[in-house]
Amino acid sequence: xxxxxxxxxxxxxxxxxxxxxxxxxxxxxxxxxxxxxxxxxxxxxxxxxxxxxxxxxxxxxxxxxxxxxxxxxxxxxxxxxxxxxxxxxxxxxxxxxxxxxxxxxxxxxxxxxxxxxxxxxxxxxxxxxxxxxxxxxxxxxxxxxxxxxxxxxxxxxxxxxxxxxxxxxxxxxxxxxxxxxxxxxxxxxxxxxxxxxxxxxxxxxxxxxxxxxxxxxxxxxxxxxxxxxxxxxxxxxxxxxxxxxxxxxxxxxxxxxxxxxxxxxxxxxxxxxx
Amino acid sequence: xxxxxxxxxxxxxxxxxxxxxxxxxxxxxxxxxxxxxxxxxxxxxxxxxxxxxxxxxxxxxxxxxxxxxxxxxxxxxxxxxxxxxxxxxxxxxxxxxxxxxxxxxxxxxxxxxxxxxxxxxxxxxxxxxxxxxxxxxxxxxxxxxxxxxxxxxxxxxxxxxxxxxxxxxxxxxxxxxxxxxxxxxxxxxxxxxxxxxxxxxxxxxxxxxxxxxxxxxxxxxxxxxxxxxxxxxxxxxxxxxxxxxxxxxxxxxxxxxxxxxxxxxxxxxxxxxxxxxxxxxxxxxxxxxxxxxxxxxxxxxxxxxxxxxxxxxxxxxxxxxxxxxxxxxxxxxxxxxxxxxxxxxxxxxxxxxxxxxxxxxxxxxxxxxxxxxxxxxxxxxxxxxxxxxxxxxxxxxxxxxxxxxxxxxx
Numbered sequence: 096x097x098x099x100x101x102x103x104x105x106x107x108x109x110x111x112x113x114x115x116x117x118x119x120x121x122x123x124x125x126x127x128x129x130x131x132x133x134x135x136x137x138x139x140x141x142x143x144x145x146x147x148x149x150x151x152x153x154x155x156x157x158x159x160x161x162x163x164x165x166x167x168x169x170x171x172x173x174x175x176x177x178x179x180x181x182x183x184x185x186x187x188x189x190x191x192x193x194x195x196x197x198x199x200x201x202x203x204x205x206x207x208x209x210x211x212x213x214x215x216x217x218x219x220x221x222x223x224x225x226x227x228x229x230x231x232x233x234x235x236x237x238x239x240x241x242x243x244x245x246x247x248x249x250x251x252x253x254x255x256x257x258x259x260x261x262x263x264x265x266x267x268x269x270x271x272x273x274x275x276x277x278x279x280x281x282x283x284x285x286x287x288x289x290x291x292x293x294x295x296x297x298x299x300x301x302x303x304x305x306x307x308x309x310x311x312x313x314x315x316x317x318x319x320x321x322x323x324x325x326x327x328x329x330x331x332x333x334x335x336x337x338x339x340x341x342x343x344x345x346x347x348x349x350x351x352x353x354x355x356x357x358x359x360x361x362x363x364x365x366x367x368x369x
Numbered sequence: 370x371x372x373x374x375x376x377x378x379x380x381x382x383x384x385x386x387x388x389x390x391x392x393x394x395x396x397x398x399x400x401x402x403x404x405x406x407x408x409x410x411x412x413x414x415x416x417x418x419x420x421x422x423x424x425x426x427x428x429x430x431x432x433x434x435x436x437x438x439x440x441x442x443x444x445x446x447x448x449x450x451x452x453x454x455x456x457x458x459x460x461x462x463x464x465x466x467x468x469x470x471x472x473x474x475x476x477x478x479x480x481x482x483x484x485x486x487x488x489x490x491x492x493x494x495x496x497x498x499x500x501x502x503x504x505x506x507x508x509x510x511x512x513x514x515x516x517x518x519x520x521x522x523x524x525x526x527x528x529x530x531x532x533x534x535x536x537x538x539x540x541x542x543x544x545x546x547x548x549x550x551x552x553x554x555x556x557x558x559x560x561x562x563x564x565x566x567x568x569x570x571x572x573x574x575x576x577x578x579x580x581x582x583x584x585x586x587x588x589x590x591x592x593x594x595x596x597x598x599x600x601x602x603x604x605x606x607x608x609x610x611x612x613x614x615x616x617x618x619x620x621x622x623x624x625x626x627x628x629x630x631x632x633x634x635x636x637x638x639x640x641x642x643x644x645x646x647x648x649x650x651x652x653x654x655x656x657x658x659x660x661x662x663x664x665x666x667x668x669x670x671x672x673x674x675x676x677x678x679x680x681x682x683x684x685x686x687x688x689x690x691x692x693x694x695x696x697x698x699x700x701x702x703x704x705x706x707x708x709x710x711x712x713x714x715x716x717x718x719x720x721x722x723x724x725x726x727x728x729x730x731x732x733x734x735x736x737x738x739x740x741x742x743x744x745x746x747x748x749x750x751x752x753x754x755x756x757x758x759x760x761x762x763x764x765x766x767x768x769x770x771x772x773x774x775x776x777x778x779x
Contacts, residue, residue: 149677149678150547150678150679151547151552151553151556151665152556153555153556153559153560153665154397154559154560155560156560160546164547172676173676197663198393199662199663199664199671199677200678201677202662202663202677203673203675203676203677224395225393225394225395225663226393227392227393227394227395227396227399229383229391229392229399230391230392230393247396248395248396249396250395250396250397251397252396252397252399252400252401252566253396253399253400254400257399257400261396272397274564275397275564275566276397276564277563277564
């Protein structure tokens, strides 16, 4: 079983959703990232999404745009991102790491190169924002060949006719983008999330994680009652930015925001039962 | 049955021009792109769509634009050429269109599609502001609210066009992210679109972006080449030897070239912006200095580093200041049907002044790059050869930039 499968299965066995946390790799610097990743784990994150910075992140809101710029200005490269993962793997044998980013940095040296580098570094899954199933003749197969999951995105505009194409070749989990929009800005109505998750789960046995616009423990708990995973990104990225700007330790700030999110996700279904 | 060899049958059903093009967009946008393609196919099969487009092109845009024999420019070049040299230069006068550039050809077509699809809000990106002005114009004409994204740096260097857009009722949003130019404006327009998928139509300004945009923009701009073909036959009784056009994203060039692609005797030359020179890092020549990659919905040649981070482009012309190029040009470059060269800021400025003084026409800085190439090619060609160059925009918007570059205070 892959680390993603194992992790979602373990969370399900514990009767709870998984907490998936996103930070931009190399923000504020490649050297600062390992401690931030450790803080995510210490705070209770089950899955780490590591953002690959890109000059043109057209699906991201201001928080992640700025994080990408900070990271690139600090000299983050594709090589340094893989080093960060390799290094993380030596400290955390079981925590899955998913790289999330855009097509161009992923295919720059060829999908084969990227897939092999992922496998070698200990990356468990890849989310590529701008390679839809229609253009996935190379990257998906290359990742599958080396045992790395390709996590696909379903959105409010993915209708029933389109869903099978999205699911075909998707593994690890399915990421439901709960708002038609960019990261970190709007927030979906709970009712629409519940409806969408039910619709998706009718079509797949993969775990369904819900993200985009999830900021507070309260929101996370509500989603955790119906979904297999809750993704929090921009809210954590903003905490990193604020800590750096204030001269504080970003890792400590990250642990402090993740811990209550984790507690909320863990307690969500007990609270509901009680 | 054998199918004749043609360069005009691209893209394929998935929107690929060879290895280029495609639909590299976020999942949220995929259903929209597919719906746009369906609607475009329906429109292509609908005589009423073509009739309305033709009527607007004639009565609103002012087409056909003239094909003008630039006699004084031709004679000036001949004066410094070897005896018997100096090709006859014709200019396709798309700067005479309503709004002063070729951009309106595409905007008319796209807004008709928007109306067919029941969309009630228009967005667009703009570099020099010509596409923004053209979009604001058609939005006003069809009574739809319109938001134009423009890099903050371009807002500064193209202030007359910013004011024009506002006069036309558009909201101009200055984009402060990244390099604050055209690519960043396109990112921001895509962000708007993904958040407003239900009511918004994105009028992309060049023959790039996800399929079907490169195809439909080319089709709407091909009116340039179709007219030029008929006009040169009337004027000279034969096809030209060389077509020349400037390339940013490449919509005016593909519009001129496409109807001639299967005419084997017609050579074609696309001119990229070489900025301070191809040997510097300040240029916008994605074919000469870039490599294939994925940006803004399509696979094409891009200025980028070894990690796939997109480089900032530079050109004195805001309309050419883009690190990519339309995917059909990447394909035509790869198969060798069209040649691509470049012209520097300085060469474009010289050509700009040359046309002002020889023909009494102030060209935009974008086609001034093409004119720079025309001047050097015409000199090497025989006097009985013919060049058709696309004068795709007028230069009123550029006089401040040119004055500054020439050290003149106005």
